[in-house]
Each structure stands twice: as C-alpha cells, then as structure tokens.
Amino acid sequence: MSFETVSTPAASPVPSHRSRIHGCLLGGALGDSLGYAVEFEAIGAIRAVFGPDGLRDFAELGGGCHFSDDTQMTLYTVDGLLEALEWANSGVAADTNACLWLAYLRWLGSQGVSLPDSAPFQPPRWIDSHEVLRHRRAPGNACLSGLSTGQMGTVYRPVNPESKDCGTVMRSAPFGLIPHIPADAVYKISADAASLTHGHPSARQSAGVFSLLIRSLVDGGGLHEAAGVALAQLQEGRLPKGEEPDPALVGRLTAALRLAPEAATAGLLGAEELVRQLGEGWAAEEALAVGLYAVLATAPETTAAAASPADHFRAAIGVAVNHSGDSDSTASIAGNILGAHYGERCLPADWLAALEAPELIRGMATRLVAVTGA
Structure with a gap:
C-alpha cells in the first residue's frame, strides 16, 4: 500500500510544540467528553434522542458533559512522564515505567x-489535589484489575495476558509529545506502559503505534503521512526483536486507511457500516482504527472542502462519537x-x-511544556 504525503498548506501557520501539547490534551478531552454522553x-x-445526525455539539447536552476515565488516565500518563523527566533534569536516572506505574x-x-x-x-503530587479526578467515570475493568x-x-x-481492550491506546497520546527521543524509544515506552x-x-x-502517530504529527508530518508511518511500524519489521505484528491491528488500520479516501467520492461511512468495517472501539485496535478513520475521512484534502481546522475537528469528532460502541475512546483518540x-x-x-476542569488539563500541559523545554 502506498501513502500520499500531504503537506501543510503554505498559508497555514505551523503550530508551536507548546500549542501541539495543549491542543492534543485538550482535543482529546473534548472528544472524550462529547463521546462519554453516549458511550x-x-x-x-x-x-432517537439527538436526531438523524446524532450528537454533534455540546449545546445539545445543555452546555457540557463530564470527561471520562480516558482523560483521567491520559493526565496520569502525563504525570508519570513528568516525574521521570523531572528526575532526569536533576541528573538522576529514573525508571520511566516505574514512574508511570506509580x-x-x-x-x-x-x-x-x-x-x-x-x-x-508514593507521596501525592499536584495532579492528585483535583477533586474531578476522584470521580468514577466508567473505568475499564482491565485497568482496575491489572493495577489491583x-x-x-x-x-x-504481563498482567491480564488476554486483555486487549482500549484502556491502553486511549491513554497513550502523551508518549508522542516528548521531544528529543528516537521513534523506537517512543514506541517502547508506550508499549511497556500498556503492559502494566x-x-x-x-x-x-x-498503544505504541498511536504514540508514534502522535510523534510524527508533532514533528510536522501530515495526517496521511503520519498514518502511513504508524502502519509501517507494524508492516516493515520495526517492532522489537521477536515480536510479530498483531493481525487484527494490521487489518483494522489497513481498512481505515483504505476506506478514508473513499469518502471523497462515496461519502462518509454510515454508523452501521463503520462498525462493520472497523469495529465498535471496545478493543484497542478498533478504537485506534475508528479514531483514525474519523480524522482522515473528514480532512480537507479528502473532502476537497475549504474547512477550517475547527470545522475539521467538529466533523471528525462527530464521526467518532456517533456509532454503537466506545464513543468516548474513539472520539478522544480523534481529538488527540x-x-x-x-x-x-x-x-x-x-x-x-463547555469543557470540564480546563484549568487541570491546561495545568498538566503547561507542566509538560516546561519540563521538556518545548
């Protein structure tokens, strides 16, 4: 399969790394929050509740909605990385996965x-002082049982050796936001943390492929280019020695990349067909495929529409939310x-x-910006 490299238009400003960190964490929380209402x-x-187009706007919820465990765990991923980076910046080596586990x-x-x-x-840290993180928002069973x-x-x-629900991928965007480390290290840190x-x-x-996709975007790659890099990680033997690509993940990602360009001529997949082709999102590979499809199928270069970034965001989240499945996880991935x-x-x-606790999300993003020198 070949992939088209889509460059950022010359007139479009190149976002700073700071803006990408804030955008990724806030965007994920927005998708999560809208999707959580219908998860x-x-x-x-x-x-039946929101009309034939489904749920498309926070205004339809009376102005807002809570975010779920997806955003909670994403922010705790940030905090684990922050602690490891703080130790490193002070000249002390730390076990990154141990920091994430704690x-x-x-x-x-x-x-x-x-x-x-x-x-x-472990002594409490700044993140632990926020009451909103102590609210139970449908946490995944594997996350609870594995940590317990x-x-x-x-x-x-591994704990939970047979579990492959989306509780890993939905929390893994922050690994791709860390600059100055090679791509194989991004993958390893993310995949190791998933094994917790x-x-x-x-x-x-x-989880590892999603983090690599985020990393490629942060490095300035286009959406289609980053998706191609993510799939190549699986198909071209770039996994750690002895690890074979998971067939279900390769199949779902390949399907998402094949189906997305067809939206230009055939229109977007309906919610029922989306689930038939890519899954409901409860499994990790399904959630990643649905979120990626939602982004690529609504991209201006796919639809040939002169959509603003905000228009693209609204359209992609609308696709990612409205299906019979794990709507908050698929939409949080698209938002990331x-x-x-x-x-x-x-x-x-x-x-x-309408976003819940924006000061917490921005606070964690600001801390990540500061500790990475972004």
Whole structure:
C-alpha cells in the first residue's frame, strides 16, 4: 500500500510544540467528553434522542458533559512522564515505567479502590489535589484489575495476558509529545506502559503505534503521512526483536486507511457500516482504527472542502462519537490526533467553554511544556 504525503498548506501557520501539547490534551478531552454522553448507547438510541445526525455539539447536552476515565488516565500518563523527566533534569536516572506505574496506582486509589499491600507508597503530587479526578467515570475493568494485583506488569510478565481492550491506546497520546527521543524509544515506552495493565499484543502494539502517530504529527508530518508511518511500524519489521505484528491491528488500520479516501467520492461511512468495517472501539485496535478513520475521512484534502481546522475537528469528532460502541475512546483518540496536528487553533471556542476542569488539563500541559523545554 502506498501513502500520499500531504503537506501543510503554505498559508497555514505551523503550530508551536507548546500549542501541539495543549491542543492534543485538550482535543482529546473534548472528544472524550462529547463521546462519554453516549458511550454505552446504540446508534438507534442516539438518533432517537439527538436526531438523524446524532450528537454533534455540546449545546445539545445543555452546555457540557463530564470527561471520562480516558482523560483521567491520559493526565496520569502525563504525570508519570513528568516525574521521570523531572528526575532526569536533576541528573538522576529514573525508571520511566516505574514512574508511570506509580502514577497509575495513584489514579487507582482515586477510584475508591484499596491499593494492594504490596503496592509501594508514593507521596501525592499536584495532579492528585483535583477533586474531578476522584470521580468514577466508567473505568475499564482491565485497568482496575491489572493495577489491583500490586504487580508491575511487563511485556515478559504481563498482567491480564488476554486483555486487549482500549484502556491502553486511549491513554497513550502523551508518549508522542516528548521531544528529543528516537521513534523506537517512543514506541517502547508506550508499549511497556500498556503492559502494566494489558498483556495482549494488540493492546500493547496499538498503544505504541498511536504514540508514534502522535510523534510524527508533532514533528510536522501530515495526517496521511503520519498514518502511513504508524502502519509501517507494524508492516516493515520495526517492532522489537521477536515480536510479530498483531493481525487484527494490521487489518483494522489497513481498512481505515483504505476506506478514508473513499469518502471523497462515496461519502462518509454510515454508523452501521463503520462498525462493520472497523469495529465498535471496545478493543484497542478498533478504537485506534475508528479514531483514525474519523480524522482522515473528514480532512480537507479528502473532502476537497475549504474547512477550517475547527470545522475539521467538529466533523471528525462527530464521526467518532456517533456509532454503537466506545464513543468516548474513539472520539478522544480523534481529538488527540487533531490537536497534535493543528495545535490549539482547531479547538472550537464554544466547546472549550463547555469543557470540564480546563484549568487541570491546561495545568498538566503547561507542566509538560516546561519540563521538556518545548
């Protein structure tokens, strides 16, 4: 399969790394929040409430909605990375995956789950002071059970060895936001962190590939180019030695990249066909494929429409939300991708006004900007 490299138009401003970090985290939270309102609803029920086009705007929810565990865990991913980078900047080497495990354990405690006796104690950090993170927002069972073992899961000693739900990929955008480390390190850090809760290769590989996609966008790659780089990571033998590409992940990503350009002539997939072709999003590879399709199929270069970044964001999130499946995870992934690509300029102002706890999300983004020198 060949991939078209789409360059940013000359007239479009190149977003700063700071803007991409803020855009990625805020964009993911916006998609998550709109999708969370209908996460467990079938498309028929969504249409019955919001009309034939489904849920398209926060105004239809009375002005706002809560974000889910997807945003909570994404922010705790940021915090784990922050701690590792803070140690590194002070001249002390730290185990990045251990920092992430400790951050996720603090998230587990915030969900009203008693930490196992074997879990190490860690003093609270700034993120832990926010009440909104102590609200239980339909956390994934594998995330809860994997962390509750008190064991630090690894690729070679995984917890939940058969689990491949989307609880890994939905939290993994921050790994792609760290500058100055090689792409293979981005993949490894992300995939290792996925192994803390999920043992199936698809869960691990989906997280790693998603992080690489974000990294490619942050480095200035176009949307189609970044998608091609992500798939090439699987198809061209770039995985760690001895690891084979997961067939389900390759199949779903290939389908998303094949179907997205067809929107220019055949129109967008309907919600039912979207699920038939790419899945409902409960599995890691399905969530990544649906989010990626939503972004690429609504891109101005695909539709030939003179859409603004904010118009593209609204359209992509609309596709990612409205189906019978894991609407918050698929939409959060789409929001992460577009925020990393465009920076903050793609985020609709009226949607930002409806977002829950923006000071927390911006606060974590600002801390990541500061510690990475972005």
